[in-house]
Amino acid sequence: MKQLMTRWILGGLGLLTVGVGTAAKAQTSPQLAQLNSAWASIAKEDRAELVLLPALAQMDAPPAGVDTIAAAALLTPDDSNWAQAASWAAGEHQSAALEALTKISERRSRYVFAQPYGRGASADAINAGLFVDLGDPPMIAGAKFGYFDALDKLGRLVQIEATRLGSDGDGAGALDLVTRWIRFARSFADRDYFVEKKKAFGWMRFGLERLRDLAYLFPDSIDDVEMKGAIRSLADRELNLDRIRLPHADRLAADELLASTFVERGGPNPNTFSATMSEMKAGDRPLLQFAQAARWQRIAQNHADYFDTRDKIAGIFNDWSLRWDVGPHDILLEQPADYDSLDKGRFALIEAVVPDLGELFIGRQMLHTELAGTRLALAIVGYKSLSGGWPNPVFAVRPRFIREIPIDPWDASESEPLQFFVPVRDQPKSERSAPKPHVMEIVGDVSEDSEAAAPAALNADDIYNWIKRSAHVTPAGSEVSPQLMGQLAKMMPTNMPDSRREQMRSQMLQQMPAPTADLPQWMYALAQVDPSSGVDPKEVDVDAVLRIMLSPEYRKGLTELSQRPTLTMKDLRRMMADVAMEILGGASSGLVKEVASAPGSSDRLYAVPSFPVTLDQSSFVLYSIGPDGKPGRAAKVGPGGDDLLLWPPLFSLVRDHLHGR
Numbered sequence: 052m053k054q055l056m057t058r059w060i061l062g063g064l065g066l067l068t069v070g071v072g073t074a075a076k077a078q079t080s081p082q083l084a085q086l087n088s089a090w091a092s093i094a095k096e097d098r099a100e101l102v103l104l105p106a107l108a109q110m111d112a113p114p115a116g117v118d119t120i121a122a123a124a125l126l127t128p129d130d131s132n133w134a135q136a137a138s139w140a141a142g143e144h145q146s147a148a149l150e151a152l153t154k155i156s157e158r159r160s161r162y163v164f165a166q167p168y169g170r171g172a173s174a175d176a177i178n179a180g181l182f183v184d185l186g187d188p189p190m191i192a193g194a195k196f197g198y199f200d201a202l203d204k205l206g207r208l209v210q211i212e213a214t215r216l217g218s219d220g221d222g223a224g225a226l227d228l229v230t231r232w233i234r235f236a237r238s239f240a241d242r243d244y245f246v247e248k249k250k251a252f253g254w255m256r257f258g259l260e261r262l263r264d265l266a267y268l269f270p271d272s273i274d275d276v277e278m279k280g281a282i283r284s285l286a287d288r289e290l291n292l293d294r295i296r297l298p299h300a301d302r303l304a305a306d307e308l309l310a311s312t313f314v315e316r317g318g319p320n321p322n323t324f325s326a327t328m329s330e331m332k333a334g335d336r337p338l339l340q341f342a343q344a345a346r347w348q349r350i351a352q353n354h355a356d357y358f359d360t361r362d363k364i365a366g367i368f369n370d371w372s373l374r375w376d377v378g379p380h381d382i383l384l385e386q387p388a389d390y391d392s393l394d395k396g397r398f399a400l401i402e403a404v405v406p407d408l409g410e411l412f413i414g415r416q417m418l419h420t421e422l423a424g425t426r427l428a429l430a431i432v433g434y435k436s437l438s439g440g441w442p443n444p445v446f447a448v449r450p451r452f453i454r455e456i457p458i459d460p461w462d463a464s465e466s467e468p469l470q471f472f473v474p475v476r477d478q479p480k481s482e483r484s485a486p487k488p489h490v491m492e493i494v495g496d497v498s499e500d501s502e503a504a505a506p507a508a509l510n511a512d513d514i515y516n517w518i519k520r521s522a523h524v525t526p527a528g529s530e531v532s533p534q535l536m537g538q539l540a541k542m543m544p545t546n547m548p549d550s551r552r553e554q555m556r557s558q559m560l561q562q563m564p565a566p567t568a569d570l571p572q573w574m575y576a577l578a579q580v581d582p583s584s585g586v587d588p589k590e591v592d593v594d595a596v597l598r599i600m601l602s603p604e605y606r607k608g609l610t611e612l613s614q615r616p617t618l619t620m621k622d623l624r625r626m627m628a629d630v631a632m633e634i635l636g637g638a639s640s641g642l643v644k645e646v647a648s649a650p651g652s653s654d655r656l657y658a659v660p661s662f663p664v665t666l667d668q669s670s671f672v673l674y675s676i677g678p679d680g681k682p683g684r685a686a687k688v689g690p691g692g693d694d695l696l697l698w699p700p701l702f703s704l705v706r707d708h709l710h711g712r
Contacts, residue, residue, distance in 0.1 A: 078188045079169075082307035086168055086191060086243060086300055093165035099155040099238065100166040100198075101173065106151035107201040108179040109144045110208070120203060120254075121657035123210035124261055125706050127268070128218050140211040148205055149212060149228075155238075156231035158284065164239050168194065168300070183244075191304035192404045193331050194244060202239075206232065206254060210261065217265050222272030225265045226281045233258035237290050243300040245406045252414040255290075257656045259421040263700040266432045278433030279452055285426050292418055297375050297408055302368045304404050309360055312400070316358070319351040332403060347399075355397040363398050364405075371408050379416050380463045413678075416460055417695075420675045423457035424697030427469055428673050431698070441671050445471040459675050461695075469675055469697065470682055475668040488667045493704065494691035495659035515628035517571065531623055537613030543606045552601070556593055563596075565589045577631055595631075604630040659689050659701065662708050666699070673698035 095101065116132030117123045117139070126133050139145060155162040166172050169189045172182035181198040185191065209232045216225040233255050240251035262281070266273065273281070308331075312324040319325075328350075329343035355363065370389040377383050388409055395402040427445075430452035434442050442448050445468075446456060456468045472478075474489035566588050575582045578594035599605055608626040612618055666672065674685040675695040688696035 080189075080191075080307050080310070082303040082310070083169065083185070083189055083191055086303050087171055089243075090165040090167050093163050097161050097163055098166070099162035099164045099235075100176065102155050102162070103148075103151045103164075103205075103235075104166075104176050104179070104181045104198065104201070106144075106148040107198075107205055108175075108181060110148050110201070110204055111139060111142055111144050113204060113207055114139050117207050117211065119656070120206040120210060120257060121702075123207040124214070124257075124264065124702065125709070126211065127214060127706075129710075136211050137215055140208055140215060145208050145212075148208060152205065152209070152231055152235060156234045158234075158289065160234070160238075162238070164235075164242065166198075168243070190327075190331065191300055191307050194300070196244075196246065199250065202250075213261070213265060214268075217269035217272055220272045222265065222269040223274075223277035223281065225269065226262055226273065226277075227284075229258050229261050229265065230281065230284050233262075233290070237292075240295050243298055245298040245301050245408060245411070248295070248298055248411060249414070252411070252418060253656050255418055256414070256421050257702075259285075259418070259425045260700055260702050262425050263428050263698060264703045264706075266429055267698075267700050267703040270432055270436065273433070273436070275433050275437040275452075278429055278436065282426050282429050282433070282452060285422060285429075287422070290422065292415060292422065295415065297368075297371055297411065301405055301408070302364065305364045305401055306361075308400055308404060309357065309364065313357040313360065316356075318356045319354050321351070324351050324354075328400070328403065350396075350399045353396060354399055355394075360398060360400060363393070364401060367393070367401065367405065374412065379419075379460065380465065384412070419460040420695055421697075423460060424469055424673060424675065424695075426453055427457055427471075428698045428700075431471070431671060431673070441473050441476075441668075443473070443476070461676050461678060461680060463680055467676075469673060470685070470694075471671065471673050472684075473668055473671045474666045488665050489672060489685070491664045491666065491672075491685055491696075492687045492692070493659060493662050493664060493689040493701070493708075494687050495661040496690040514573065514631045515625055517574070518624045518627055531612075531618045531620055533613045533615050533618045536609045536618065536623075540606050540609035540613060543601070543609070547601055552597070556597060559593045559597065560589065563589065563593060566592050573631075573635060576635060598634065599627050599630050602630060602634060604633050655690075657702065657705070659705055660708065661689070661691075664699075664704055664708075670699055672696075 113123075114132070114135040116126060116130070117136050123136070126136055128137075166176065166182060168183045168191070169185040170177065176182045176198075181201055184195045184197060186193040186195075209228055213225040213228050216222070216228065236251045236254035236258060240248050240255070242248065242251070262285075266278075308327065312320055312327045314320050325344050325347035328347040332343050332347075354360070367389045374381075374384060374388065390405070390407060390409065393402060427448070430448040431442060431445070433452050434448045437451075449456065458465060459467050459469050472489075475486045478486040478489070480486065570588050570591055572582065574595050575591060577598055578591045579598070580586050580591050580594065605627070608630055612622060612626060615622070672685050674688065674697055676682045677693060677695040679693055681693065683693040685694050685696060687693045689701060
């Protein structure tokens with residue numbers, strides 16, 4: 052077995068028994084102590100995570116069709132996956148999770164999600180992996196958020212249960228449940244990392260649209276009194292969006308790295324800079340650390356010194372802080388932020404660890420728009436339920452449902468309300484033609500006709516063919532010993548030290564030829580490498596193969612192959628392709644999954660296809676003029692449109708489009 056594929060399998064056999072190194076002793080930096088100091092004052096009985104996370108740890112895995120929050124919300128009782136999803140949501144562990152959410156999300160609740168960062172979390176949370184792991188020694192910039200998946204699972208559960216409540220006639224209960232989820236997300240927005248706030252913004256934004264979606268789906272299940280109560284729970288003082296502060300952890304992460312990797316009154320410390328930065332950038336990809344180290348050694352030669360870097364960090368965050376506290380139409384915001392003009396070569400440390408907090412400015416303004424639009428949309432639906440017709444003019448919803456018609460947050464004069472009209476009824480009149488329905492173009496970010504926007508589904512055959520081409524010197528029919536596969540499975544360790552991985556990687560780099568064709572995008576995803584990083588394709592190839600070989604799925608596959616009476620190289624390649632598919636999360640199942648999972652904007656949880664919509668007087672249109680500040684009468688809406696559509700809910704229209712309605 053001297054062929055290439057055999058080397059892939061056996062290349063590291065002699066390395067599997069190398070000893071395990073000892074872990075470095077954890078240390079707490081002044082910056083980490085400062086980061087966690089705010090949470091230390093929260094009493095144990097007021098800590099939301101101590102109520103919620105134990106319940107989330109017990110939740111069962113969601114069934115097919117509930118892969119994302121948006122996918123869960125797309126489901127209705129008419130869908131084939133609904134019965135399984137509803138059964139999952141009704142399970143004992145899911146019910147307990149909903150009870151925990153209910154407990155911590157009462158109006159003006161005292162509960163705070165106050166889990167300390169790093170090993171200060173509770174032992175139960177650490178054992179369940181539901182904490183922010185900072186590594187050992189802990190490093191703020193190295194945070195891995197173990198509770199994101201569990202919180203996302205809670206979001207999926209909320210969507211299924213809300214649809215069940217609405218379809219059973221309890222529309223008010225559905226609105227209340229989603230509102231509680233929004234309250235929790237608002238509380239989570241007080242966490243300290245940019246990525247945590249961005250997550251919270253996405254949950255809140257989708258939650259507000261979901262409230263409108265539920266009113267769209269089940270208008271007859273919510274009476275006027277219930278609707279008024281739902282609107283009251285969305286008052287500005289309930290969510291206090293303007294009390295959300297900019298993230299603190301990202302500033303401290305930069306300060307911590309500066310302190311540990313620079314010589315004060317000098318430049319990058321040659322003993323710590325490249326090693327620390329490469330380890331941080333490699334993250335869960337230790338095989339990339341060697342290449343990253345060489346890169347950071349080059350960067351160190353031209354990096355700004357300690358004082359210039361310190362001052363640049365302070366300047367960037369001070370600029371953001373000043374901007375955050377002014378009004379959304381202040382002239383200051385017309386000027387470029389300091390971060391936008393950052394010299395990424397001289398200040399590579401900052402570029403590596405400081406995200407663009409400017410995304411949160413747009414996100415907050417979008418949330419204000421969604422909140423105001425949701426209150427007014429629900430008021431209009433409630434008015435229709437009570438009176439039998441749409442308000443004419445929109446001010447008729449006052450004061451029964453809402454005190455004031457909300458001002459459009461995007462209006463620079465801060466005086467114009469959100470735009471409302473009823474198609475046909477409010478169309479411009481002409482003696483030469485009768486009023487026509489309103490035609491609206493949804494300008495999306497997923498096109499059914501665009502291969503670039505909605506690529507064909509990846510499948511195991513694609514990966515198999517790549518492996519076959521890469522290992523063409525080994526005939527597919529070549530026999531492989533099943534007993535050898537069994538021996539390999541037993542020798543593969545469950546956790547391989549980084550030193551052993553690097554030895555295997557070095558040996559494979561020597562044995563494997565360079566790729567003869569451009570690497571496909573899934574190869575970079577498998578290797579966990581940014582395609583624009585400039586990493587040698589041969590290294591990407593090796594890292595992708597290593598990720599397969601060192602996975603639990605690969606060991607399982609070897610065990611299964613060892614039980615066959617005969618075995619060929621084709622069987623082995625097919626198993627590797629299946630393992631790669633499993634690691635990558637499976638193939639896309641068309642546009643529905645694309646819409647349910649692809650990011651459409653910085654904090655929107657779903658992507659939008661492009662399609663036209665025709666509306667008559669049975670519906671109404673509510674929209675914001677959006678960032679361009681110009682009313683377009685909702686002619687073009689969606690991610691690529693001019694106006695921000697609030698009613699009909701964009702998500703509802705996407706669901707109707709996907710179901711051919």
